[in-house]
Amino acid sequence: MIVACRWAREMCAWLLAGFASVALAGNLLRNPGFEEALEPVWQKRTPEDAARKLYRVGEGGRSGAGAVLENVVPAYTRLRQGHDRSISVEAGSLVELAAWIRSELDTNAVTTLQLYCMDTEDGILSQPTSRPIFGACDWTQVRLRTQIPDRTTYVMVYLQTRNGAGRVMFDDVALTVKRAPVPRVPPPRIALFTDLSATNVVIQRARVLFEEGLILNTKDPAAALSNAAGALVLYQGNLPPALVPELNRFAQAGGRVFMDMRAFARSRGVEARMAEVGGVAAGLSWQARMAAGLRVVKEGDATAGFRLGQIMPRAGWPDGKLAVLPSESSAWPGIEVLAVAPGGEPGLVRQPVGKGAITACDLLSLREPYCRHVDAYYAFTPVSGALGNPVRFGEYYEKRLSYEGVVEEMRRLAQAYPNVIRLEEEGEASDGNRIWSLNLGKPDAPLYFLYAAAHGAEWEPGYGLITFARRLAEGRLRDVVDLERVRIKILPLLNPYGYEKMRRHNARGVDLNRQGDFEWERFSGRDSNKDGVYGPNDFDWKGTAPFSEPEARVYRKIVSDPALFCLLDFHGNSGANDNKLAFHAFSAHPDNELKAWELQRITNERLRGRHLLRQNDETFASCYLLERVYSDSPRPTLQNTGARGRFGLLIELTAIYPESYGTLLQTDVTCEMCRALFLAYPPPQQ
Incomplete structure (x- = not known):
């Protein structure tokens, strides 16, 4: 019942939008039945020549006239509409492109x-393609469903x-539009107080993270905080005298505040000190760079996902220093020290105030949160955690x-939760290693198969799947996943050899994700x-x-x-164009697209x-x-x-x-996507 109620709540907006889409069901195309001449509405994208012809026939179509693409020899022939920007669809809409097709083409077509x-x-923002018709067929309706991406100005039909x-x-x-855009939940309002310019990169990054919810207001703190969910305070100089009491009143009423350590120290009448936390030079080993940071000594939203004693990678650039509080501040009344510098100085602190809290650490010394900047990878993680959206499920692996x-x-993990998790051997890999899985749930229930690292170098989501199994066993997903209604098989690393060698292929040079029979x-x-030959160790052999x-x-x-109901296959890439x-x-149930x-x-x-x-292929975080x-x-993907x-x-x-x-x-995002899977693809009623 709990799972059903939670799923119903999360689906509510989608269902309401679906009901609203009835009025949007008209055909957006002109001359859809080719009862008039093709041009100018339909354009011959590939002009007629010795290899191809494109023309209209007045009869012989499914309901009268029709459009014919004729290849005299094998060729690529295309007819399109919308090249004149005449077809506009609101971003976020779910659309369906459908057509009836009768083919007399040869088997290669x-x-x-x-x-x-x-x-x-x-x-081009996206160019989805329908399922193909191979060779000849009698009249067959082909459908393509897709969601219109953000920034779409117009669409073209081919x-x-x-x-x-x-x-x-x-x-x-x-x-046709099958579903109107689902309204986005507006981001929480975060009041920004700062003496930095609007062009400062830290301010720009904060705007990206909090979107339109970030509101700059330094002149009237009380008014700015009156309808805010949180406050972000970034000052290099002195704070305005009226700001600190307003922040305290805001926190007293339940508000969340994050302050750069310099501003927090000055709000307490002291100056922050710069403490060395480790090396950040590119020539250092990855492990050495991971050791530069703050040691977690207390759990909290700002340190979520880090275990006690772990180092949160975090260091100023380029000197490897962070602004911290004086050592004696640990004894200040009401101060909770969450993480400390190597010398023991408080580097991440939380001050409970009434129903809320003020959290502080050094943000301004950190460089860009880039995928190869170990020291700044989690630059904003304490910020988002303190302001209400902490890491929910992820965990940090030290190596x-x-x-x-x-x-x-x-x-x-299986030994720690013997009544929940079963470790099973699945078989042998190409390098002689054994392949293992974690299994949860009811044996005869619908099966969800979650797996990763068919390409061995893409290993991190596999760690996320282990974390997901841990969170299931801990009961932290009980409101979404009912283990009495489902069976879950988690296979974190399908390709042991590729994982060990940081390679895409298995030990025989084969791309496992081209080994399916489809x-x-x-x-x-x-x-x-x-x-000179397509064979072993080629990219997609x-x-x-x-x-x-x-x-x-x-x-x-x-x-x-036969009980398999749904699968989720994780892969990875370090370029933003190839992940997210x-x-x-392609072969799935017709409703699979909607659920995705x-x-x-x-x-x-x-x-x-x-x-x-920020990843490769991105100019900004x-x-x-x-x-x-x-x-x-x-x-032939798996x-x-x-x-x-x-x-x-x-x-x-x-x-x-x-x-x-x-x-x-990586583990946090993996777990969130696994969680969403069970809401978007709920098990069938039994």
């Missing part, structure tokens, strides 16, 4: 629908075929474990190592046959379970305002969210095998780091 979402400068010769006819094309170390971690024969990868690799056979055994995204399985977008919505509502990070959801293509006719998706997260310094963020 691939016929699809495609939707281009374009920005103001004619840049009818297209490639690779084959012959004729294909299209009729009754429709582009990257050996494969045997990961298995031992799984074994200890369209394996049609798939052709590339000769990435330039040795698919092996000699589907499931030729022992790891893939382990996977096949698991997904052959999901692919819903609901997972995105639930995840982002929780993560918004929590983690700030951004809030870490699940930004994009696409359809997988017809290729999820296209396992989710065939069922439910499932693949998620790419920030990963492939040389050490474990990013694991607090």
Whole structure:
């Protein structure tokens, strides 16, 4: 009952938006049945030549006229509408592109629908494609559903075929809005008090993290705090005399305040001191850089995810110093010391005030929270934690474990919760290692299969899955996951060899995520190592046959379970263009797409305002969210095998780091996405 109620609450906004979409169901296309001449509404994107023809027929279509794409020889032929920016759809809308297709093309032909979402400068934001029709077919309706991404100015519809010769006819094309955008919950209002300029990079980063919720007001503190959820106080100089009593009154009533340590010290009549916390130079080892920071001595929202005694990587740039309180401040009445510098000085403190609290540490000395800046990776984590959105589930790993170390971690977890978690051996890997899984829930219930590291170098989400199992066993997800209604199999590292060697492939040079039997024969990868042949150790070498690799056979055994209901496949990349995204399985149940977008919505509502990070391919730090959801293509990925006719998706997260310094963020995000899975894909009623 608890799970059902929670799911109902989280789905409420989506359902209301769905009801509102009825009025939006009209066809957005002109001349959709080709009863009039093709041009100018429909444009021949590939002009007619010796290889192709594009024309209208007055009869022979499904309901009268039709549009014909004819390839005299194998060619890529396309007809489109919207090139004149005439089709506008509000960002966040769920749309469906549908068309009836009859093909007389040869067996090599691939016929699809495609939707281009374009920005103001004619840049492509997304270009989802429908499931293909291969070769010939009688009249068949093809559908493509997608969500219009942010910043979309206009969309274009494409009818297209490639690779084959012959004729294909299209009729009754429709582009309709199936669901209006779901309104976003507005971000909490954070009052900013500062003497820094608006162009200061710390202020700019805070604006990215808190979005439009960050409000600058230094002239009237009482008015600014009257409707705020929190306050951010960043001063290099002296604080205005009227500010401190207003902040205390705000906290007394339950408000949350974060102050840079300099401002906090001055509010108590002292000056902060600069303490050395460790080296930050690029030439140091990763472990040495991870040792530069504050040692956690008390748990709290600002230190969530770090265990007592762990070092929170945090150091000023370029001197490795942080602003801290004098040592004697530990004895101040009401001060809680959360983390200390190597010399014992308070470096992260919390002062309870009435129903609220004031939290402080050095923020202004830190450089950009970039994915390779160990010392600043968690620059804003204490800030978001103190102001109301702390790490919920993540945990910090002090080092990257050996494969045997990961298995031992799984074994200890199962031993700690013997009535909840079962450790099971799944089979042998290509390097002789054994593959292990953690199993929870009711044996005969619908099965959720969560796995990671089919590409061994993409290891961090696997740690997140172990953390998710731990949080389930601790009961921290009881309001979402009812272990009496589901069975969960968690396989953190599918590719032990790739994990140990930090490689994509298994020990035989095979890309395990091209080992499925879905369209394996049609798939052709590339000769990435330039040795003249597509084969072992090429980027996406698919092996000699589907499931030729022992790891893939382990996977096949698991997904052959008739109770399998849903799967979640985690991958990773260090470039922002290649993570923060999901692919819903091409082969899955038709409702899979809707559920994938609901997972995105639930995840982002929780993560918004929590983690700030700049990755490769980004010019500035951004809030870490699940930004994009696409359809997988017809290729032999493992999820296209396992989710065939069922439910499932693949998620790419920030990963492939040389050490474990990013694991607090990575495990937290992984757990949030797993949590969202059980809300967006609830188990069937039994």
